[in-house]
Amino acid sequence: MWFPAILCPRAQLFGAVIQKLGKQLKRAQFWFRRRTRRTKIAMEIVRPQSHRNSLSSANDAAVAVPTIPSYRSAPPLEVRLEDFESFAIDRLRVLKGISDGMSRGKKQEEMEKLVKDLWRVNMRHQHASEVLNKDIISHFVLRLVYCRTEDLRKWFLSMECALFRYRFRSLYTAEAQRAVMEEFDLSGSAVTKMEFQDIKEKLGQVARSMGQPLPTLDAIFYKVPFEEVPELVAGRKVFIKQGYAYVAMNQVVSFVATLFRSQLSKTLILTNRKWTSSIREQEKHRLTPIVEALCSSYLGPDLSQPREYAEISLKDIDQIAKSSFPLCMRHLFDKLKEDHHLKHGGRMQLGLFLKGVGLNLDDALAFWRAEFSKKVGLEKFEKEYAYNIRHNYGKEGKRTDYTPYSCQKVISSTPGAGDQHGCPYRHFSEENLKAALSRMGVNSRAMEDVIDKVRNRHYQLACTLTFEALHGVPCDAGINHPNQYFIDSQKILQPKKDSSA
Amino acid sequence: MHPRSSLTSLFNSTTSSLEFQLMPKMITDQELDFNPNYLKLYYGKLFPFTDIFRWMSYGNDGKHPGCDSSYFGRREFSFTLENDIYLRFQSFNNALELENSIKEKSPFKIDIGPVYTVDPAKRHAYAQGDNKVFAPVERELIFDIDMSDYDDVRYCCSGADVCLNCWPLMTIAIKVIDTALRDDFGFKHILWVYSGRRGVHCWVCDQKARRLTNEQRAAIADYFRVYKGNENTHKKISLTGAALHPFLATSYTSVLKHFFEKNLLTSQNLLATEERYEKILDMIPDESIASKLRGKWQDSRRSSSTKEDINVVRWEQCKQLLQSGKISHKDYEGALKRLCSAILTPG
Numbered sequence: 001m002w003f004p005a006i007l008c009p010r011a012q013l014f015g016a017v018i019q020k021l022g023k024q025l026k027r028a029q030f031w032f033r034r035r036t037r038r039t040k041i042a043m044e045i046v047r048p049q050s051h052r053n054s055l056s057s058a059n060d061a062a063v064a065v066p067t068i069p070s071y072r073s074a075p076p077l078e079v080r081l082e083d084f085e086s087f088a089i090d091r092l093r094v095l096k097g098i099s100d101g102m103s104r105g106k107k108q109e110e111m112e113k114l115v116k117d118l119w120r121v122n123m124r125h126q127h128a129s130e131v132l133n134k135d136i137i138s139h140f141v142l143r144l145v146y147c148r149t150e151d152l153r154k155w156f157l158s159m160e161c162a163l164f165r166y167r168f169r170s171l172y173t174a175e176a177q178r179a180v181m182e183e184f185d186l187s188g189s190a191v192t193k194m195e196f197q198d199i200k201e202k203l204g205q206v207a208r209s210m211g212q213p214l215p216t217l218d219a220i221f222y223k224v225p226f227e228e229v230p231e232l233v234a235g236r237k238v239f240i241k242q243g244y245a246y247v248a249m250n251q252v253v254s255f256v257a258t259l260f261r262s263q264l265s266k267t268l269i270l271t272n273r274k275w276t277s278s279i280r281e282q283e284k285h286r287l288t289p290i291v292e293a294l295c296s297s298y299l300g301p302d303l304s305q306p307r308e309y310a311e312i313s314l315k316d317i318d319q320i321a322k323s324s325f326p327l328c329m330r331h332l333f334d335k336l337k338e339d340h341h342l343k344h345g346g347r348m349q350l351g352l353f354l355k356g357v358g359l360n361l362d363d364a365l366a367f368w369r370a371e372f373s374k375k376v377g378l379e380k381f382e383k384e385y386a387y388n389i390r391h392n393y394g395k396e397g398k399r400t401d402y403t404p405y406s407c408q409k410v411i412s413s414t415p416g417a418g419d420q421h422g423c424p425y426r427h428f429s430e431e432n433l434k435a436a437l438s439r440m441g442v443n444s445r446a447m448e449d450v451i452d453k454v455r456n457r458h459y460q461l462a463c464t465l466t467f468e469a470l471h472g473v474p475c476d477a478g479i480n481h482p483n484q485y486f487i488d489s490q491k492i493l494q495p496k497k498d499s500s501a
Numbered sequence: 502m503h504p505r506s507s508l509t510s511l512f513n514s515t516t517s518s519l520e521f522q523l524m525p526k527m528i529t530d531q532e533l534d535f536n537p538n539y540l541k542l543y544y545g546k547l548f549p550f551t552d553i554f555r556w557m558s559y560g561n562d563g564k565h566p567g568c569d570s571s572y573f574g575r576r577e578f579s580f581t582l583e584n585d586i587y588l589r590f591q592s593f594n595n596a597l598e599l600e601n602s603i604k605e606k607s608p609f610k611i612d613i614g615p616v617y618t619v620d621p622a623k624r625h626a627y628a629q630g631d632n633k634v635f636a637p638v639e640r641e642l643i644f645d646i647d648m649s650d651y652d653d654v655r656y657c658c659s660g661a662d663v664c665l666n667c668w669p670l671m672t673i674a675i676k677v678i679d680t681a682l683r684d685d686f687g688f689k690h691i692l693w694v695y696s697g698r699r700g701v702h703c704w705v706c707d708q709k710a711r712r713l714t715n716e717q718r719a720a721i722a723d724y725f726r727v728y729k730g731n732e733n734t735h736k737k738i739s740l741t742g743a744a745l746h747p748f749l750a751t752s753y754t755s756v757l758k759h760f761f762e763k764n765l766l767t768s769q770n771l772l773a774t775e776e777r778y779e780k781i782l783d784m785i786p787d788e789s790i791a792s793k794l795r796g797k798w799q800d801s802r803r804s805s806s807t808k809e810d811i812n813v814v815r816w817e818q819c820k821q822l823l824q825s826g827k828i829s830h831k832d833y834e835g836a837l838k839r840l841c842s843a844i845l846t847p848g
Contacts, residue, residue, distance in 0.1 A: 202747045209746045226686060227713065230720035236746040240724075243687025243709070383585060417650060 067176065068167050069132065070183040071139050072263070079137055085290050088145065090122040091138035092294070095159040102162065103408055103480055105458040115166040144279070144287075145294045147272040152295065157268065161261045168253050181252065184259050191221040191246060202239045203246060210237060215248065222247045222255075229255040312358040314366060320357075324489035326463060326482045327424045327436060328410055329353050335420045340375035345413065345421040347385075349405055351392050356404035356483040361393045406481045407460050425450075425459040442469050537583060540607045548603065554596035557613070559708070575638075577614030577621045580606055589614075590621040615640035616711075639712055642688075642705035642721070646674055649699065656769050656777070661699045666768045671701060673760050677752045678703065678725060685748060686721065724748070762816065772815040775799070794818065 097118045101111055123138070125131050139160070146156035168180060196203075196219075203221065204214045215221070226245040231254050232238045238245040247255060280288050312320065321333045332350040336342050342350065347368075354364060368389055372381045390396045407423070415422040424433055430451065437447055446469035453462035463479045471492050479485050554573065555562065561572035578591040578599075588606075593599040603611070615637035619627050627635040648655075648663050648671060655667040675693055682688045682705060690706040713721075727749070745753070765771065772778045778798060782791045798815055 205745070205747050205750060227709070227717050230717045234720040234723035236724055236748060239747055240685040241687075242684070 067132075068164065068171075068180050068183075069136050069139075070180075070260070070263075071136065072183075074136075074140055077133060077137065081286075083134075083137070084141060084287070085294070087134050087138035088141040088294055090134075091142055093122045094118040095142075095156075095163065098159050098162050098166075099155075103460060104478070105456075105460060107457065111162075112166050112170055115163060116170060119167070141291075142294075143268060143271050144275060145291050147268045147275055148295070153265075153268045153272070157261065157265055160264060161257060164260050165253060165257045168256060181256055184256055191223050195223070196221065199239060199241070199246060202241075203248075206237070206239045207248075220249045222249075222252065224255060228258060230258070312354075312363075314359075314363050317359075317367065320486075320490070323493055324486050326479070326485040327440060327466060328422070329482055329486075330440065331424055331436060332420055336371050340371045343419050343421075345415060345419050347388070348392070349410060349413075349421040351389060352402055352404040353482050353486075355393060355402075357486055361390065361395065364389055364393070404481070404483050407463070407479060410482065411459055423459055423463075425454050425462040426457075430454070437466065440466070440470065442466055537607065540609070541604075544604050544607060550600040550603070551596050554599060556706075559706075559711075571620070572616065574620050575618070576616045579612045579614060580608035581610035581612075582606060582608055590624065592621045613641075642710040642713060642718060644678065644703040644705075644722075645696065645700065646671065646703075647696075647700040663699050669760070669764060669768075673756060675701060675703075676756050680752070680755075681725065681748055685724075762813075766812045766816055767810050770812055772798075772812045778815065 094115075098111075098115060101114045106114065123131070123134060125134050142156065146152045171180065200215070207214055223244050223246055226233050226238075226240050226243055229238065229245050229247060229251075232245060232247060232251055233240065237251065238247055240246075283291075321330060325333060329350055332342060332346050335346070336350070351364065351368070354367070359367065365386060368385060369378070369381050372385055376384075387396060392402050394402070410421070411423040411426050413422050415427055424436055428436065433454065434447060434451065437450060438444075442450065446465060450462045450465045450469075453459075453465060460479050463485070464475050467475050467479060467485060467489070471489060473492060475488065557576055558573045561569045563570050574592055574594045576592060577589070578593070580588045580591060580603075582588065588608075591602065593602060614621075616639040617624070618634060618636050618638055621635075624635040648658075648667065649660060651667065651670045652659055655670065657666040658664050679691060679693070682691055682703075688705050688707045688710055690710075692704040692706065694702050694704070696702045770777065772781065775798075779795075782795055794815075797818060
């Protein structure tokens with residue numbers, strides 16, 4: 001049902017809400033863009049800059065252009081109340097689908113296809129001209145929903161950035177990509193022909209080091225400060241000279257995505273302030289309940305903390321380690337018993353896991369003390385390690401109660417020399433993994449399946465198969481969190497204990 | 502800034518002959534007996550308060566227009582006192598306050614923290630819940646290299662010990678990193694300093710460096726990292742492609758090749774015994790070549806009738822096989838790359 005603005009001042013009000021948000025954001029974006037412009041002067045400017053005005057005109061385009069809006073300014077639109085909610089839900093389906101795909105360890109090509117399908121199915125509209133609006137409106141509504149806590153912001157930021165990347169990648173033509181880049185004021189840093197000649201050889205070396213063909217004479221490269229493309233620098237995928245990185249057109253995705261990310265990150269903080277200071281109160285009878293409901297009904301799997309705490313006592317630990325710890329924690333536990341020491345990464349990963357398992361602070365201190373004092377002595381333990389354990393339980397310093405690491409976090413860690421943390425399915429060599437699995441009691445047939453999953457980089461599915469092999473029951477939900485593995489295992493092994501939340 | 506450290510001139514020299522000769526002064530046991538009175542003397546007569554103040558002010562000393570007079574006062578210092586008492590969030594408005602506080606407290610260790618948005622002493626007034634109004638804004642880019650990171654390629658010492666044979670590994674690392682920081686990243690204000698025990702610290706003080714985010718710092722560290730593993734992972738270096746990134750190629754030709762072949766191979770006897778050469782063979786991705794070499798070397802265990810060092814001989818054999826196998830002959834540099842790979846993340 002359509003409420004003409006005249007008859008329903010509230011619909012107008014909503015438009016004003018978004019407008020107000022938009023103005024606030026505009027001011028922030030202006031500041032950000034000013035900074036960008038200052039940076040741009042340091043770079044080579046070959047063409048005159050694009051104009052901010054062209055942004056708003058993009059919203060007027062009645063044609064369904066295959067473009068990605070930059071979400072910098074809120075559209076001056078009237079939005080129907082039911083669209084407010086349904087657009088957001090549709091977009092949330094897309095974001096949640098991305099989240100699921102990522103935690104299943106899907107590869108890039110699979111993810112690209114997934115995103116395309118998700119977008120096509122959920123984000124269409126019967127009027128072609130409304131497609132872009134739906135995109136923009138749903139994004140802004142979800143900003144309201146997900147700006148409220150650090151965890152929510154982090155999740156939303158990750159998913160929106162992933163969405164942006166995959167959409168950007170699947171823009172077929174260089175023209176379309178350039179158009180998006182112009183939205184980010186990036187057209188001004190192309191490398192001149194002369195400079196290209198000077199560095200051609202080095203650019204070639206970089207290309208060949210990645211197994212790619214040499215750049216042709218008409219290849220476009222962008223010269224940007226290395227700070228703008230940290231990913232490419234980290235992977236040595238670009239030539240760097242005197243603080244500038246020379247980025248190939250196809251690598252542009254990376255730095256556009258970085259800009260998108262930092263923009264959105266800043267914006268979310270501002271949105272939160274606006275929300276808490278005025279909007280939530282103003283809208284408490286209408287939009288606020290919708291926003292709050294949207295959030296709590298769609299928590300991604302990595303946000304939910306296992307709430308079922310069984311009290312574990314010290315004497316039980318050895319036993320439950322053997323029976324219910326996932327491989328990552330079992331390995332850390334065994335190494336700790338063997339070496340009477342663990343480096344910082346291992347102490348964090350295992351320590352927080354044990355907290356989640358139900359080990360209270362006193363028992364935790366006793367546990368670590370018993371092991372470490374064998375190597376470093378009681379005094380050194382108290383001096384150097386006890387503080388950090390208390391810190392993990394939120395009893396020191398800024399008193400944050402730290403959450404045990406999810407599988408995603410464990411998988412993406414980078415253990416180095418002397419470290420034992422991380423995800424064995426990812427970080428161990430095949431040999432070592434097989435040995436560890438057989439120590440756990442996985443039979444050779446199951447082991448083949450597990451290794452197959454590992455080879456395809458589905459680390460969490462490998463862990464799930466291990467769970468199923470050891471417990472003899474299927475695990476349909478899949479493993480997303482080491483503490484979830486533990487709880488599920490205990491549920492099976494000790495069915496008498498009623499562990500309802 | 503540990504009072505026990507003896508700063509050496511090792512890092513100021515640019516001539517190659519000096520690099521392999523100088524090393525940190527070995528301290529005798531008697532001299533090691535520490536007495537807090539030495540600190541009083543040190544702070545009373547030697548500690549360069551004004552220089553530190555000038556450095557940490559980065560020009561904001563109030564003497565010329567455009568200064569930010571609050572700048573120095575927003576820098577955090579932390580002191581470790583006797584009995585391991587740790588004091589954070591110390592801040593000072595000028596050199597005199599810094600001097601008085603240090604002389605009064607006589608810290609065993611001084612750490613320099615970041616510059617915050619506001620004076621750290623006033624942080625409680627600003628930090629409320631989610632709002633990060635009290636937050637770090639500037640911090641030098643710092644690298645910390647420990648000799649023990651090279652423990653798997655040095656056999657002369659272990660742990661905190663250092664000697665003339667293995668210290669050159671550090672020198673090499675410094676050369677490689679310093680060159681890259683200047684040529685690739687464009688940094689200019691770099692200080693290398695002995696860390697006091699078994700390694701070095703690198704302080705990059707350019708304004709651009711001080712304003713880097715955590716992500717950017719991690720990216721620079723990763724740019725340098727080659728060998729990313731531990732005893733659980735694969736030992737094979739992943740060096741695919743027909744060429745090396747210019748950073749690796751330049752490091753190799755200008756520094757590493759010479760050092761490896763003329764110095765490290767022999768001084769550490771890297772290929773002399775089975776245990777040692779296995780580590781290197783483990784890194785060769787092509788199994789057939791590795792086993793050919795293994796076969797050769799197992800047979801020739803006692804063939805030291807030649808005058809040439811056994812390590813050199815074996816290295817030449819390794820090179821030949823790799824080249825003839827039509828694998829990019831740069832793959833054998835994988836072994837070399839381990840040498841410059843042990844960079845810890847800064848901060």
